[in-house]
Each structure stands twice: as structure tokens, then as C-alpha cells.
Amino acid sequence: MENFSFYSPTEFVFGRETENECGKYVRKFGGTKVLIHYGSGSAVKSGLLDRVKASLDAESIPYVELGGVQPNPRDTKIYEGIELCRREGVDFILSVGGGSCIDSSKGIALGVPYDGDFWDFYGTGKRVEKALPIGTVLTIAAAGSEGSGASVVTKEDGMLKRDVGSDLLRPRFSILNPELTCTLPPYQTACGATDIMAHVFERYFTNTSEVEITDRLCEAVLITMVKEVPRVIADPMNYEARANIMWAGTVAHNDIVGVGRSQDWNSHKIEHELSGLYDCAHGAGLAVVMPAWMEFVMNHNIMRFAQAAVRIWGCEMNFEKPEETAMRGIRCFRRFLHDIGMPINFAELGAKSEDIPVLVEKLGLGDRKTGGFVSLSSDDVAEIFRIAANAEL
Amino acid sequence: MENFSFYSPTEFVFGRETENECGKYVRKFGGTKVLIHYGSGSAVKSGLLDRVKASLDAESIPYVELGGVQPNPRDTKIYEGIELCRREGVDFILSVGGGSCIDSSKGIALGVPYDGDFWDFYGTGKRVEKALPIGTVLTIAAAGSEGSGASVVTKEDGMLKRDVGSDLLRPRFSILNPELTCTLPPYQTACGATDIMAHVFERYFTNTSEVEITDRLCEAVLITMVKEVPRVIADPMNYEARANIMWAGTVAHNDIVGVGRSQDWNSHKIEHELSGLYDCAHGAGLAVVMPAWMEFVMNHNIMRFAQAAVRIWGCEMNFEKPEETAMRGIRCFRRFLHDIGMPINFAELGAKSEDIPVLVEKLGLGDRKTGGFVSLSSDDVAEIFRIAANAEL
Numbered sequence: 001m002e003n004f005s006f007y008s009p010t011e012f013v014f015g016r017e018t019e020n021e022c023g024k025y026v027r028k029f030g031g032t033k034v035l036i037h038y039g040s041g042s043a044v045k046s047g048l049l050d051r052v053k054a055s056l057d058a059e060s061i062p063y064v065e066l067g068g069v070q071p072n073p074r075d076t077k078i079y080e081g082i083e084l085c086r087r088e089g090v091d092f093i094l095s096v097g098g099g100s101c102i103d104s105s106k107g108i109a110l111g112v113p114y115d116g117d118f119w120d121f122y123g124t125g126k127r128v129e130k131a132l133p134i135g136t137v138l139t140i141a142a143a144g145s146e147g148s149g150a151s152v153v154t155k156e157d158g159m160l161k162r163d164v165g166s167d168l169l170r171p172r173f174s175i176l177n178p179e180l181t182c183t184l185p186p187y188q189t190a191c192g193a194t195d196i197m198a199h200v201f202e203r204y205f206t207n208t209s210e211v212e213i214t215d216r217l218c219e220a221v222l223i224t225m226v227k228e229v230p231r232v233i234a235d236p237m238n239y240e241a242r243a244n245i246m247w248a249g250t251v252a253h254n255d256i257v258g259v260g261r262s263q264d265w266n267s268h269k270i271e272h273e274l275s276g277l278y279d280c281a282h283g284a285g286l287a288v289v290m291p292a293w294m295e296f297v298m299n300h301n302i303m304r305f306a307q308a309a310v311r312i313w314g315c316e317m318n319f320e321k322p323e324e325t326a327m328r329g330i331r332c333f334r335r336f337l338h339d340i341g342m343p344i345n346f347a348e349l350g351a352k353s354e355d356i357p358v359l360v361e362k363l364g365l366g367d368r369k370t371g372g373f374v375s376l377s378s379d380d381v382a383e384i385f386r387i388a389a390n391a392e393l
Numbered sequence: 394m395e396n397f398s399f400y401s402p403t404e405f406v407f408g409r410e411t412e413n414e415c416g417k418y419v420r421k422f423g424g425t426k427v428l429i430h431y432g433s434g435s436a437v438k439s440g441l442l443d444r445v446k447a448s449l450d451a452e453s454i455p456y457v458e459l460g461g462v463q464p465n466p467r468d469t470k471i472y473e474g475i476e477l478c479r480r481e482g483v484d485f486i487l488s489v490g491g492g493s494c495i496d497s498s499k500g501i502a503l504g505v506p507y508d509g510d511f512w513d514f515y516g517t518g519k520r521v522e523k524a525l526p527i528g529t530v531l532t533i534a535a536a537g538s539e540g541s542g543a544s545v546v547t548k549e550d551g552m553l554k555r556d557v558g559s560d561l562l563r564p565r566f567s568i569l570n571p572e573l574t575c576t577l578p579p580y581q582t583a584c585g586a587t588d589i590m591a592h593v594f595e596r597y598f599t600n601t602s603e604v605e606i607t608d609r610l611c612e613a614v615l616i617t618m619v620k621e622v623p624r625v626i627a628d629p630m631n632y633e634a635r636a637n638i639m640w641a642g643t644v645a646h647n648d649i650v651g652v653g654r655s656q657d658w659n660s661h662k663i664e665h666e667l668s669g670l671y672d673c674a675h676g677a678g679l680a681v682v683m684p685a686w687m688e689f690v691m692n693h694n695i696m697r698f699a700q701a702a703v704r705i706w707g708c709e710m711n712f713e714k715p716e717e718t719a720m721r722g723i724r725c726f727r728r729f730l731h732d733i734g735m736p737i738n739f740a741e742l743g744a745k746s747e748d749i750p751v752l753v754e755k756l757g758l759g760d761r762k763t764g765g766f767v768s769l770s771s772d773d774v775a776e777i778f779r780i781a782a783n784a785e786l
Contacts, residue, residue: 003408015396220609
């Protein structure tokens, strides 16, 4: 096990009707003037936004609003938010939505107290020194942003998708009411589930040995997803299955299952180019990229892939041909993704093989390699895209 | 799943040589005058205390010292600590030791700013309103106190063991260096491991249905213990196995594996009377009590015990007689405890069957029942003690 530090100070408030407590939590964490940041009209139409406002009113906390965050959140909305917060003297950001909304909120949070361009922090490793506090009311189990210090934003000019990470961007509190996810369409539900599973797999495929505890915790989350996701696809209003998925999504990405081990994250990096170019859902892109990545790197550690097949997918171990078991696990994953309604190749995603050179070019590796479980060159990435393009069940 | 809130704001700093960073973390969390609180001479003899002091010196943070915390920490030492802290103007408590030392530190932390007797909070449910901040340098994987808001203290007059819990008692930081546990004798190591496993089992046996995610997380920790503990008993210097156990011990008790479900805790309550009366190690008492409790309550939910047997102990499911599988799991647990050197009955623990009425009397249930997975009367507790007294492999 490698040395690590683990810090997840977010207060998670989980369960039915918990959105009515958000005013109380804004007060607890010192907010006196709030920006309510949200995405599409569904938070408005469902009445959620009204309940959030009522809970702020009950605490006599004033607020301003900024809606319209898009999936793959844009820099332009963040500039708008920063200006609004400065003008109105906002000292707390309340994010009502999914990962895109929370990531946009984090961009605003670090941008308000910063003299320069907030984009300076994205993709550069520049250290965040100050940020407004954030709270979230989560409406989709997916990105894990409600419990993480990460933010991914797309620069509209060139559709560049870049990220930043800092403990200062971890929400002070996150309100997780599974009921709010019951109205999500199956496709979005499945995209979120895929993202959650990918967050665990990115940690699971490691070059660190002797990490039994985090291996087992990773498997715990994945086994839960394998059981619960088909239940909500078949029965979207199933509260219990929604609840298990929602908490799994948080646990998957606050790093409790990933500490002390090297991680990969190349599938995420590669996928960002797909959703950057085609503006597809991140989870859908991952469904196409991740099994292809697995096939490409499998030989680097056959036994780890066999372990995944046996422990997560319940495959019988083939002791004579472990590589057969390893491959079977990857096929189980792709079959699972297909069964929950995810695309499994370029055609189903709406991507084009002839764009592969453009996708590789945009990733910008040049002659460098991108490290992880296996270091990948531009040629390797192109090959992963080719496997993804032509994948079948 | 039940509604819950989860809040674990402790910063965990894990790995080799991390104790040298504790001065840095005291500064980060605002300490300007420190009480170093420790237990036996081993922290002194091993040089650990010197390294801790050197790291405080490096930050120019002054400190006073109070050693001599006993296992099953006593109220008397806490009174001493409270007086010392007030006299010296201490504003941060640094606990260097195991669970007893940390629990003693928590007693001091809540006592210093409180006008009355610190004991008012123990066993009464009285709410903690204020406490000094705490940091820990953990030397034994066991109690989980490094990541919890709980403290268990024994009142010397009458040997009453009582507890208190508050988020204010959660350490600001906890330094976990598995190397510090490598010199622990096998018996203490096994006691700690038993405590860790008990913390998970107390959560695992629940009346809440549809809690797949926490079931699986519980099993992840237990499976890890089943693999790693025999390795350190055979090879105490095995860093990797020590590391897995140490992180498992923290995860087992910061409630990440227990949220959203009813829990039991009767084995802990019952055990407290054993260690209260005989001053035996808490883990050793649990090794005797917990399998007996399992046998007594098993029929309440045979399938849950069968699930434990299959998933944790790797038993084959007997689909015709699930109760046979359930019982086999309990026997596996008792065999495991025996194999790592734990007592499994009263004789091995040094307890006496004729004391059972005294033990039951001290628990003080009277005509009430103690709730949990199964509500227990005084007669039930007596029967559990009788099973424990006579247990065999």
C-alpha cells in the first residue's frame, strides 16, 4: 500500500425529503447570501427549486439564481456566475442539479475570489488558494462531484474539456434524496450508473500490490451496481434501488475505495475527447471506451482482470486459461452496459471511425505517453478507439 | 435504506513515517499549546514520543505531557488531564496511542471547556456543546476511535464503563503509520482485530432490508480481516498486512459501512461488563461474547447469517437447510478467533460462570430490554453469557 492522505469533510445528508433541510445546512456552514445554481428546467418544473427556496426563506437567507447549466458545463456560464456573485455579494453557492451543475458551481466558487481568469486552474495543475463554500442538492447519481474536490469544465472555444482538483472545492454539505432521481429517464440513469462504475474501475486497475482492503471495497461498490442498476432500469420508481445506487455513486468517487494505490483514469481522459467532440453524455462515452481500454491493457495483468471477472461478474475461474476468464469479465461488462441501454460502439454512440485521428489529435499527447495502469501513446489511444469503434457483444 | 447523515471530517494521514508530520497538522488545525497524551511506556521506549515532540518543536509549538493512560481508560486520569490543560492553557490535545488513549483524550477534550463534571456526558445522552480539538497518532488498529466521535471510559469507583458520542469529538486529523503497529505482541494484535471485526458485525446484523451497498462494504472489510489477520499473527513485521488491517480498522468504525441501517451493539454492551469486572482486553471479551450472541439471535434471521457464512467465510450454501449454513458461519468465526489466539469461552478468558448473575446485574437492565437486531432481556443476556461460558470449537 502506498502512503496517502484521505480527507472527505463533506456532511452527507441522505434520504427522503432531505432537500427541505438545505437552508438549515447553509446556515450551519456560514452562508449569508446564496447563489442557487441549477441546470435544466426539470428542477423548476418538479417543484424542487421551490422547496429549496422555501427552506432558505425559512432561515431568512437571501439568494440570487442562475440556471441554464448544460451537460458538459461551459466556461461561458461560469463567467456569468462569477460576475453575478461579485455583483450581489454572494458568499455561498448552492448547487441544485447533477455533476455538471456542481462542477460549474465549483468553477464559480474558485473564480469569485481569484483576480485572474478562472480557466487558469483547469488542466494546468495551478493550486487553488481560495474558494467560496459550496453546498449541493443532488438530482442524479453519477459524477460523484457531490463528494469530490474535482471539477470538469468545457471551454466553448475549441470544446476543450479540462479539470481541476482541490480540497477547497469539496462541498461543505451534500443533500442526497434518492426520490429526486426516480423521475430520471432510463438513458440518463444508465449513463450515470456507467460513470459510477467507471470511477471504481479507474481505481481498481492498479499497479500497487497488497491492497486487499481497497480491492474489496471497489468490488463492493461494483457488485452493488451490478445488482441494483437493472432494477431501476426495469422499475425507475424503485426507491431502495435508487438509494443504493446514489450512495454507491458517492462512495465510488470520494476516494475511500481508491486510497493507497496507483490509479488509471485513462478511460476518462480518452472519453473526454468523445464527449468534447460529439457532445454526447459522458457515461455513454465511457460505455464505449472503457471495455475497449480493458481489452487493450488486459495482458498487462491477466490475473487482476480474472479477479474482476470472478469477484464482480461471478465468472468461474478457468485455472488453465486465466486469460479466458479475464476476457469473459470484460464481455460481461459490455453485455451489462448493453442491457441497461448504453451504446457499446461508435455507431451506437453516434461517433465516426474516420474521426479517430481528430480525437487523438485533440487529446494532444504528441510523442508523450499518458501514464496509469499502462502508459499509452497516441498510437495506443488510436487502437483503443478502433477497438471501441468496432465492438460487438 | 433509512435516512441518515454521514459526517467524517477527520483528515487521515496514512503510511510510513507519517508521525513526523504531526506538528504540521497541529498547526494546520489551529493548535498553539498542546497536551501530548499517551499510555504506557512503549511510546516512550520506541522513540515515537521523541519523534512527535521533534515535529512539534520544528513548528515551534509548545507542549505539556500526560502519560499513564491504562487500557479501559479511567475517569481519574481524565480529571488529571482536565486540570493540567486548564492550568497550562492547552488548546489542542494530541493523543499518541491506541483507542484507550484517544478515548481518554476525548474525555479531557470535552471536560476542559465544561463547568461541571465531565462524567455528566457519559452514559446519559447529554449533548456535548464544546470540546477542544484533538489529533491522534495511532499505535494500534482496533477501536476505530481515530475516526469516530465516540469515547468509552471506566469510572474507577464501581468500575462502570460508559460511553459518549459527538461529532465534536471526531479528531481533526489522525496519523496512521502501520509501522508503529509492527511491534505489537500477537495477543494485542488479535484483540484489536477482533474489535475491528465486531464493529462491522454490530452493523451487519440489521433489521433494515435493501441495504446492498452497506452489506457489501461490511463484507469487504470482514473478508480483508479474514485474509490479513492470520498473516500478521504469523509474521508480525509484515507491513502490507498491517497496513490493510489498519485502514480496515478505521473504515470499520467511521460508519461508512453502517449508515442507513439499524445496528445492534448488544455484544459491545454485554462485553463491557466482562472487561469492567475482570479488566480483560475488550477484544478478548468480544471474542467470547460475540459468537455466543450470534448463536442466541441466529433464528431471528437465518438467511442473514447464511449470507454471512457464504460471503465472508466462503461456506457452501445448504439450500435445503440454510440454518446449517448459518451455524457453520458462526463456527468459522469462533475457529478463526481461536486460531489467532483469542479466548473462546469463560475459562480461557479468566471469567467465571458463577459471576453471571453479577454481570447481568451490573448491566442494569432490570425489567427493561436492550434493543438492537433482537431486543434482549436480562434473562436473554444471562443465556448469552452461559453460551459464552461453555463454548467449544
